[in-house]
Amino acid sequence: MVLTVDGLRMRYGDTEVLHDVSFDAGPGEVVALLGPNGAGKSTTIEILEGFRLRSAGRVEVLGVDPAAGDERWRSRLGIVLQSWRDHGNWRVRELLHHLGSYYAPYATSAEPRPWPTDELLDAVGLTAHAGQKIRTLSGGQRRRLDVAIGIVGRPNVLFLDEPTAGFDPEARSEFHDLVRRLAAEQDTTILLTTHDLDEASKLAHRILVLTAGRIIAAGTTAQLTKLIAGEDEVRWTIDGRPFRKSTEDSTAFVRGLFATYGEAVAELEVRRASLEDTYLALVREQS
């Protein structure tokens, strides 16, 4: 396993923000921590990054306790930070090249480090902006640079905390492509946090739903949908009067509807339970 988390707990003073969080992830796997704000997603990822000390539980990243990770261990990690205005005077290529040079001593023949700057610029679509000062980049370009910095050392594990916050739909879809390529081509294990269910289901092999410091459900998109049987919604009219019914078996319900009212049924609409409803139901149940 690349990531192992077992019985992780975190408390600040009297408030417990993580209760018994456990999960793991293998090579090349993309795992999404999905949950509303304040669920403990960032705390979890920061503990794995070695940026926060946990209160209890066993955590291993690449076989090492993050609290005791050395620089060699860190060289195998990629962390995509949300940039704000740091390094504004640096030029894109200059910063990427400089930060890459920290990884050079950790190169092996199997894993050449760092990623060649120009190739990387191309991979994140920043070639045209290579000579630009970072403060002049747009939000989406800046974010792509954040990703480039996160992967310049060709990490074995990549952490992404709310990676597409503030993206427009196009930038978001490009970003998703990049993440999928990383997992598939480089065998990078990726842990990302998001409160966007659509993003989690598009990117992740596995989704962990975290609310109020607990993982309340885990699985693939299909498994999660099945796990909590969401109710389908049926709408129809009879003689112009609208009706609405939530049901677990919409097909049987509609069959009965026709048997009873026949031709009088009009404007029939069936909406299947979506993962979105499932997720909302899960989160609502907890709070």
Added chain:
Amino acid sequence: MRIRVGWQRGLIELRQSFTNPAELLSHFLWPILMLVALFFLRNRDFGSTGFQLGALALPSILGMNAAMGMVSISQLLTADRADGTLLRAKAIPNGLVGYVVGKVVSVGGGLIADLAILLIPALFLVDGISLGSAHWLTLGWVLLLGLVATLPIGAVLGSVFTTARSQGLIQLPMLGLIAISGIFYPITALPSWLEWIGQVTPIYWMGLGMRSALLPSPAVEVDGSWRHLETAAVLGVWAVAGLLLAPVVLRRMARRESGSKVAERREQALRRVA
């Protein structure tokens, strides 16, 4: 290797600070103001000492400028922490060492450049100071030891303050220390308790060291002596204290940095703007 990457980082930052209009202005504005002041002081005698005021003031100003590296490194550190530069350094292997070495190189290099920007034109302006009689070796060691004494202390000050606003608080006491450091007025003219406080600061000793390198005689100094031994001792104590303290304080500060901390500060700053 860590040192080399840091060195490269410092050189890049140094180059940036001389190619960016805002910072370029700050490199030249202060020296130009000082040169204007020196121009008006150039023919004024200092009492009956036979010194000209300009000749006395120039080396003192050079010493003070170098000591002010303390303030600029602390400001940079506070700003870099707020905007996430430091967190980025923390996220990469050996990033913090590279960051600190880079900061020392860029701030130290910038100070040396600023010193040249002021000193070279001033030599043509001020009588009583000449290239031929200057003790370059003294200037060199005072400057280097002075930087080693002040930059780590500056880094410590920068770690203590969490926001640029609270960091601004050190400006006032700093101005006070400059006032009593014998830069603009001989320290011997101050009440003796102020004279003592002044002589604890590295600012006084860097000014004294600069005067000893550039002026012919220590007639107006304490004990009528350049007190090189004491200069080296006081700056040395500051240097050792700073070098012992800085890594501990920096590490403690860095340990507390995380993505959510930076996000918090960003939100606070945005709220302030709105």
